Structures are given as C-alpha cells and as structure tokens.
Amino acid sequence: MSISSAAWWRTAVIYQIYVRSFADGNGDGVGDIAGIRSRLPYLAELGVDAIWITPWYASPMADGGYDVADFRAIAPEFGTLAEAEAMIAEAHEHGLRVILDIVPNHTSDEHAWFRDALASDPDSAERERYWFRPGRGPDGALPPNDWRSVFGGPAWTRLLDDEGVPEDWYLHLFAPEQPDLNWSNPEVHREFEDILRFWFDRGVDGFRIDVAHGLDKHAALPDIGLDEEELLAEPDIADHPHWDRDGVHEIYRDWRRVADSYADSPQGPRVFVAEAWVRTATNRLARYLRPDELHTAFNFDFLKCAWDAAQLRASVDHNLRTLGEVGAAPTWVLSNHDVIRHVTRYGRDTDDIQRPAGTVPTDLTLGTVRARAAALLMLALPGGAYVYQGDELGLAEVEDLPLDSLQDPIWERSGHRVRGRDGCRVPLPWTGDAPALGFGAAAPWLPQPTEWKQQTVEVQTDDPTSMLALYREALRVRRSLPDLAGDELRWQAHGEDVLAFDRGTEFRCVVNLGAEPVEVPADAEVLLASAPLADGVLRSDVAVWLRIRK
Ligand code: GLC
Numbered sequence: 001m002s003i004s005s006a007a008w009w010r011t012a013v014i015y016q017i018y019v020r021s022f023a024d025g026n027g028d029g030v031g032d033i034a035g036i037r038s039r040l041p042y043l044a045e046l047g048v049d050a051i052w053i054t055p056w057y058a059s060p061m062a063d064g065g066y067d068v069a070d071f072r073a074i075a076p077e078f079g080t081l082a083e084a085e086a087m088i089a090e091a092h093e094h095g096l097r098v099i100l101d102i103v104p105n106h107t108s109d110e111h112a113w114f115r116d117a118l119a120s121d122p123d124s125a126e127r128e129r130y131w132f133r134p135g136r137g138p139d140g141a142l143p144p145n146d147w148r149s150v151f152g153g154p155a156w157t158r159l160l161d162d163e164g165v166p167e168d169w170y171l172h173l174f175a176p177e178q179p180d181l182n183w184s185n186p187e188v189h190r191e192f193e194d195i196l197r198f199w200f201d202r203g204v205d206g207f208r209i210d211v212a213h214g215l216d217k218h219a220a221l222p223d224i225g226l227d228e229e230e231l232l233a234e235p236d237i238a239d240h241p242h243w244d245r246d247g248v249h250e251i252y253r254d255w256r257r258v259a260d261s262y263a264d265s266p267q268g269p270r271v272f273v274a275e276a277w278v279r280t281a282t283n284r285l286a287r288y289l290r291p292d293e294l295h296t297a298f299n300f301d302f303l304k305c306a307w308d309a310a311q312l313r314a315s316v317d318h319n320l321r322t323l324g325e326v327g328a329a330p331t332w333v334l335s336n337h338d339v340i341r342h343v344t345r346y347g348r349d350t351d352d353i354q355r356p357a358g359t360v361p362t363d364l365t366l367g368t369v370r371a372r373a374a375a376l377l378m379l380a381l382p383g384g385a386y387v388y389q390g391d392e393l394g395l396a397e398v399e400d401l402p403l404d405s406l407q408d409p410i411w412e413r414s415g416h417r418v419r420g421r422d423g424c425r426v427p428l429p430w431t432g433d434a435p436a437l438g439f440g441a442a443a444p445w446l447p448q449p450t451e452w453k454q455q456t457v458e459v460q461t462d463d464p465t466s467m468l469a470l471y472r473e474a475l476r477v478r479r480s481l482p483d484l485a486g487d488e489l490r491w492q493a494h495g496e497d498v499l500a501f502d503r504g505t506e507f508r509c510v511v512n513l514g515a516e517p518v519e520v521p522a523d524a525e526v527l528l529a530s531a532p533l534a535d536g537v538l539r540s541d542v543a544v545w546l547r548i549r550k
Contacts, residue, residue, distance in 0.1 A: 006269075008049065008050075009273075009295055009384060011383065012385075013386075014048065014050045014099065014387070015389065016051075016386055016387065018031075018388075019033075020064060020445060021389070021444075021445075022036060023035025023439060023440065027440050029436075029444050030077050032078045032079050033078050033083045036051075036087055039430075040094050045472070046392060046468075046471065047476055048387060048475065050097035050099055050205065051098055051099065055100075056074055057071050057072075057073060060108055060109075060177065061075070062108065063175050064408075066103055066210060067106070067109070068103050068111065084202070088202060092203065097205040099207060100204050100206075102195065102196070102210065103210040103211070104181065104215055105214045106179055106181060106211075109178070113126070113129050114179050117129060122167070128187075129188060130171070132159075135158060135169050139166070143156035144221060145221050145222065145223050146225065147224060147241075149172060150174055151174055151175055151413040153413050155173050156172070157169060157170060174409075181215075184216075196259070197258060200258070200262050206270050206271035206273065207270075207271075208273045208274075208275060209275060209294070212248065212275055212288065213248060213277060215247075215251055216246070217242050221241065224240070243277075243278075244276070244279070252274075253292050256272075259272065273294070273295065273297060273298065274296070274298065275298055276288055277300055285323070286326045289328035290328075296331050297328075299330060299332055299333060302315045302319065302334075302378075303333050303335070307370050307541075308350060308513065309496060309514070312377070312499060312513075316489070330384070331383055332383065334378060334391060335424065336388045340354075340423070341396055341397040341424045342367075343371045343395065343397070344364070346374065347363045347368075348361070348362050348367075356418050357419050357423045367396065368467070371394060372531065373531075373541055375391070376474060377511050379478050380545060382488065382503065383487075387471070388424075392467060393457065394466075394468075397423040397424055398423045398424075398426045399423055407422055407445075408425075429452040429453065431457065432456065438457075470530065474528060477527055477545065481507060483504025484507060489503055492508065496514070497516070498514060499511040499513065506547050506548050506549065507548070508546040508547075508548045509544070510538060510543065511542075511544075512539065516540075517540075519536060520536050520546065522536070524546040524547065525549070526546060527546060528544070528545040529544045529545075530543045530544070
C-alpha cells in the first residue's frame with residue numbers, strides 16, 4: 001500500500017493509540033512502541049488511513065504522559081528514539097500516516113525548564129517560562145487568583161524554598177505536576193517550533209495539539225469570579241482569562257508556516273488537529289481552522305450528543321455550516337481516552353450520558369446496538385473520523401476497576417469522589433483467554449474484565465457479525481465509494497426520529513433512532529447494515545448504507 005496524496009486529512013479515518021494500553025511488546029504490563037509495531041498489520045487491515053499516538057515522550061506519567069519531561073526523548077518504558085523512527089517508517093510502509101500528540105500548554109514538573117525555574121530567583125528569566133506569582137492575603141497564603149484546576153482544587157501550588165519557607169505560587173490548569181507555560185515569552189514559541197521540526201524531520205505527518213485553546217492567558221491573571229461548580233463546568237463567558245483567547249491564533253499561524261515549509265517534501269504537507277473544548281453553538285471552533293491556521297479540530301459537540309436524532313442532526317448541521325464558512329473539513333469522533341466509552345454512554349438514559357463512570361445504570365446490549373449504528377452514521381458523514389482503540393471491538397467503559405488500581409490524577413485531586421478516566425484506558429484484548437488477553441506477557445497495568453475474552457480481536461476476526469467485522473466492512477466500503485469523497489450532505493425527510501441523508505449520486509445513510517420501524521425503499525441496494533434487516537425494515541437503533549437507484 002502507498003501513502004496517498006495531497007489533502008488526505010480531509011477524509012481520513014484516524015485511529016487513536018493510547019500507548020500504555022494498546023499492546024505491550026516487552027512484557028512489563030505497559031503498552032509500548034514494540035507493541036505498536038507488532039500490530040501495524042492489524043491496523044492496515046482494519047482499513048484506517050492514519051494513527052494518532054498519544055504522548056510517548058519522556059515523562060514521570062503523573063497524567064499518563066501528558067506531563068512531558070523531554071519532548072525530544074521517548075519514555076524508556078515505551079522504547080527508544082530509534083524504535084520510534086523505525087515505527088514511523090514501518091507505518092508509512094503499511095500506508096498509514098502518523099500523527100503525534102504535542103502538549104504545549106504545560107510541561108512536567110520534571111522538565112529541565114521547570115527544574116531550572118525552581119533553582120532560580122523569583123525575577124529570573126528561568127521563571128519567566130512559567131507563571132510564578134506571589135500569593136494574596138496575609139503572608140501570601142492564598143492563591144494569586146481564583147482559577148481552578150480541571151482536575152479539581154486550585155490551579156496554583158505554593159513553592160517552599162530550601163529551608164521550607166513558603167515563597168511564590170505557580171500556575172497549573174491541570175495537575176500540580178503540569179506547570180503551565182508562559183506563551184507571552186518568545187522563547188516558548190521558539191522552543192515549540194523547534195520541537196515540531198524535530199519530529200517533522202523524522203517523518204511525522206502531523207500533530208494533535210493538546211489543550212489547544214488554553215495557551216494564551218490574560219496578562220493580568222484576573223479572577224474569573226464564579227463559584228467552584230460553575231468554574232468547572234466550562235464557563236460560557238466572553239473574554240475568559242485562560243480559555244479560547246484570541247491570542248492563541250497567532251501561535252497557530254506560526255505553526256502553520258512551519259508545517260507548510262514541508263509542503264514540497266516527498267511526503268507532502270504536515271497537518272494539525274486541535275483539541276479545543278470551545279463554546280458550542282458558536283463559530284469559535286472554526287476560528288482555529290481559518291486557511292492560515294490549523295487543518296482540522298475535534299468535534300466534541302457531536303461526541304457530547306445523546307442518542308437523539310434532533311441533537312445529532314443539529315450538531316452535524318452546525319459543524320458543516322460553521323466549518324464550511326472557513327473551508328475546513330469536519331471531523332467526527334465518538335470516544336477518546338478522556339471520555340466514557342460510547343457503548344456505555346448510549347446504554348444510559350439520555351440525561352445521564354455525561355455522568356461519571358459507575359454512578360448510573362447502563363444497558364450494554366442497547367449501548368452496543370446503538371454503537372454499531374453510530375459507527376455507520378459517523379463513517380458516512382463528510383470529512384474525517386476518529387476511531388479510539390477498542391471502539392472497533394465494541395468495548396464498554398470498565399466501571400468497576402478496583403479502587404487501588406486507579407491512576408488518573410482526577411481520582412486523587414477530587415478527594416476520591418470521581419473515579420476519572422481509567423475506565424476507558426483498560427489495555428486491549430487481543431487473543432486467547434490467558435490473563436493479559438494477548439496484550440502482553442505480564443499482567444496489564446489496569447486489570448481487564450474477564451468477559452473481554454469474548455471480545456478479543458481473535459474471536460471477532462472469525463465472527464462476521466462482530467463489531468470488528470462491521471468496522472472493517474464499513475471502512476472498506478467507505479474507501480471504495482466515490483460518493484463518500486465529497487463535502488456535501490443532503491438531508492432526506494424521514495420523520496423526526498430518523499437521520500437520513502444522501503451523498504454523491506447514489507449513496508444514502510438511514511439511521512433509525514425512534515421506536516417505529518422505518519421502511520427501506522424497495523429498489524435500494526443494501527450496502528451495509530448495523531443489524532440484520534427484517535422484511536426490508538429498519539428496527540429501532542439500526543443504521544443502513546444504501547445505494548439508491550434514481
Ligand atoms: C488533554 C488530554 C488529557 C490530559 C489533558 C492535560 O485534555 O486529552 O488526557 O489529561 O489534556 O494535558
């Protein structure tokens with residue numbers, strides 16, 4: 001297979017590899033690069049166009065690698081730089097593009113810059129790379145402002161000097177082990193452009209930008225002035241002092257210039273995808289995708305919808321319209337390493353889909369039926385799509401992990417009130433019924449449910465009715481149909497609870513989210529169905545791809 005051309009990202013299906021949980025090649029219970037290399041044939045056969053690898057850099061792993069100590073080195077538990085280079089080349093040989101994850105909002109507290117900052121004076125240039133500030137109140141005992149960490153608690157931690165005397169505070173919008181970088185400092189800009197080039201020079205096709213909406217902070221670091229609950233609920237306020245500020249766009253224009261400088265390389269242009277949780281129902285996301293900025297962004301709006309035709313239709317329309325205005329390709333995503341897996345979400349009552357794992361009842365049979373339909377819906381929409389590892393196996397959230405196995409910093413930071421995201425990060429089941437289900441030779445870093453032995457890649461490969469078979473077939477059909485290459489979508493009237501749309505000259509997707517059966521037109525050819533059709537009708541929660549003869 002060969003790497004296809006020009007604007008490949010506009011329609012690409014990108015498979016997310018959460019490194020620690022994908023495949024363990026060296027038998028230490030943690031996924032690694034050797035594991036990824038051994039499974040590249042599986043991914044090529046699945047039929048995806050690219051892989052996105054979550055951070056594999058040197059890291060103390062306080063936040064699963066999103067606390068980077070050295071962006072130019074590989075974490076020893078994952079492998080070496082030479083192995084990373086070999087993996088990139090092998091992926092290309094398999095026809096797979098490679099996207100890495102870059103984390104520009106913060107570093108690890110073990111990054112050389114942060115260590116230097118701690119060892120330097122309060123007014124030093126070393127400290128200017130981060131946000132250090134004196135506290136408020138008597139003796140500076142209160143944090144410099146009211147900002148909260150996304151993981152719970154204040155967004156500030158106070159330093160102690162060598163004698164244990166308290167001094168300045170430093171900002172961390174995530175864990176205390178993730179100090180925020182100061183993007184008003186030109187040195188930070190230079191450093192990250194250099195990191196981009198370091199990996200582009202090694203053949204990487206693009207970057208997923210972590211917390212892309214957080215880099216620019218209001219210079220005065222003003223209070224937000226909301227109570228704790230409102231602060232944590234993605235506040236919908238204009239001119240927010242640290243989310244989605246206009247200043248971030250300058251950064252991405254510079255990054256675009258770096259990516260475009262590779263346009264003439266044999267491999268072609270390099271691309272970006274933004275992780276930007278911006279206000280929904282605005283055109284804020286599209287601002288990141290103006291022609292001289294980033295190429296694509298995750299569409300979390302779609303992921304947050306309940307299994308509800310009106311919500312999904314509105315989300316599709318909103319994204320096609322706002323992104324179309326700037327000429328950007330939409331992307332669709334159902335799950336990732338930060339959210340509850342969609343088999344579980346769709347198995348819950350509509351009002352409960354965002355509730356923390358383990359707190360509400362779930363019907364996994366229903367969730368699985370809907371997840372099959374959702375896969376066909378997502379893969380029929382114009383633009384690109386993301387598949388999170390295990391989606392193709394129909395894995396559900398693991399809601400009952402033993403408490404002493406939890407590693408997500410949210411668990412500690414919430415005072416053991418919120419379990420966090422480990423339930424969607426459980427290592428994949430590949431083969432057999434042995435303890436690690438083919439993940440590796442040792443017990444995995446999070447225990448796998450025993451019933452996953454029914455959901456291994458091996459079991460599903462031999463079962464034409466499996467989720468894996470559905471994904472493989474959907475990806476094969478998607479690639480083979482010229483009708484699915486375009487940008488447009490035409491809704492067909494089919495009742496409130498049905499999503500039906502045409503693309504190209506003869507493709508139609510119909511998804512029945514209602515209780516009433518829906519008839520398939522008699523002269524339509526069924527290309528693919530998420531469940532067997534009974535007497536030419538779509539039952540509740542079934543999706544179908546049709547060739548319509550006109
Ligand atoms: C992003 C990542 C998440 C991480 C956070 C802090 O949201 O997807 O896993 O915890 O950024 O880097």
